[in-house]
Each structure stands twice: as C-alpha cells, then as structure tokens.
Amino acid sequence: MMKFKKNVLLAPYTTFKIGGKARHFFVAKTAEDVEKALFQAREKNIPFFVLGGGSNLLVSDKGFKGLVLKIENRKLKIGNPVVYAAAGVNLPRLVRETTKRGLGGLEWAGGLPGTVGGAVRGNAGAFGGETKDSILFVDCLDEKGKRRKLSRGKCQFSYRSSIFKKKNWIVLGASFKMKQGNAKEFMNIAKDHINYRKQRNPLEFPNAGSIFKNCDLKEVPKKLHEFVKPAVKTDPFPVVPTAFLISEAGLKHFCIGKAEVSEKHPNFLINRGGASAKDVQQLIKKIKNTIKKKFSITLEEEVQFVK
C-alpha cells in the first residue's frame, strides 16, 4: 500500500508558480512505484494526473481533486550510442551528460526545461530539432496499466504530440540513439541555445514557456501570406510564430490581474507575482479572440490545463 500525501499545494511544482492543491500527491522514484500508485488510484476510483517538471502546465486555482503522481525516477544509463533515460530525468541533465561525452542528437534541447517523460509525451522541440529525432523506443504504461515498449515508428509522433498524449499513456523511460562526434562542438551548440533563451525568453519571471503552438503556414489565410512572410520559419515545418501575431495585434504588455503578455517573447505569459490561473485563462481568451478577429486564425494552446 503506497502512502499518498494529502492536500499538497501544486504551485511550487510548476514553473508558472500557479495552482491550488492536489487532494492526493505521490512521488514515484521507480517505475514500480508508478505502477503501484496507479493501481491503487484505479482501485479506489481516484482520477490521476502525471507531473513531470511542471514546465508546460497551468494548474487551476482550485487544484486537482485526485492523485498527482510526480515522476522522479532519475535513472540514466549512458552507453554509446544508446542512452536510456527514465521519465524523471531532467532534460538539461540529459543534454549535459550526453554532449560532454561527444554523444550528439540532443544539442537542440539546450535550455529546454522539464523531464524526459514530458518531452516524449509532447514531442518537445526547438531550433529545428524534436524529441522524436533520436528516440529508439519508449517504455510506457497503457490505459490499462499494462507495460509496453514502443519503437519510434509506433509512437505516432507529430508536432507537439504523440500516442502518449493522444491516449494518455504514461512514459516510464526512453532510449535515445546518439551519434558520436565532437564533445566541444555539441556543448557549444547547447550553450548557444541556452544563451539565446536567456536573451529572448522572459526567464526572470515565472512562466510556462510558449502558451500557444505556432501556426502552420498552411492554415494561415492566403491573403496574409505576404504580411507574415518575414516572420515565417521552418521549425519543424513552415510556421508563423504565434509571438509575431500577438505582437502585431498590439498585445505586448497586455495584463489581466497579475498575468501579462511578455514583451520579450509575446507567446510567453508571465506571472508578475501572485497571478491566478483565472487571470491567465482570461488573458488566453483575450489573445485568442483578438487573433481570431484580426487575422482569422484560431490559436491552439500548447500549455496543458490541470483541473
């Protein structure tokens, strides 16, 4: 029988520093802990939510009336060329430990917060790279709690999505196939990305990264193509950065309560101290409505709501 903690405040477990209490809370240090805690939750009909690094979340002010299962299995096995990382391994650590050994493939993730589990589930990506690029296979639990091992081809990876996201499966760990190369070069690439983020992202305030996905150029009305052309980038396919649209809509600095559209990176909302989830949700609504009205584009949230 696993002992769940009761009424644990979730805000400190998120990079946004927002959110109420979890009715039950459990930290899983091993894959077996995850399985046992889930079994127990299912037996008692308790809804559950899996928490990684909390870097892509907006937790409701009312918290979560179920079990928050925080995965902290940090097992890391570094081989050459195959590296196995448990779901709770922090991505910055994985990038550090691989690049310094001359194992390439994850340099693009320099400065990307969160855990391996969160990155695999959301196929996190940046600077032209995506988590899926170096995945060999993923260990997971399906909706019935059955262990599965999926090769990359079976993971249904797409832009910020995967089978784990679509089916709510739990990532236990992943194998990455690395490529041997020059450690200094890999470390420098990762360092450049970290520095770029420091300059361009509002890291001085609590935030949850990009609130919205970027817009697939194919979904952007033809009449806007000339206007958005200078901003279009290929990451991983031609997209219009949502930050550009929010900025062009004149929403930089727009505030609701203590939540504000970042001036540095307008697709980031920042918590200026004491912002509520309600403030953020209203701000999200305001941005979506404005962008729809101005550009006929429907923005889609990247951040996950927990309620």
Ligand SMILES: Cc1cc2nc3c(=O)[nH]c(=O)nc-3n(C[C@H](O)[C@H](O)[C@H](O)COP(=O)(O)OP(=O)(O)OC[C@H]3O[C@@H](n4cnc5c(N)ncnc54)[C@H](O)[C@@H]3O)c2cc1C
């Ligand atoms: C400053 C900043 C910059 C960012 N930049 C980027 C970027 O460039 N590119 C990008 O893609 N993202 C970016 N993000 C968002 C975030 O870092 C990624 O989405 C990250 O992969 C989330 O991982 P996490 O462990 O923090 O997940 P969490 O925030 O804890 O959870 C996110 C979702 O994943 C689920 N989840 C977590 N662990 C597991 C697991 N083991 N199994 C199944 N589901 C799980 C949760 O249930 C939740 O639905 C940024 C965030 C911040 C704060």
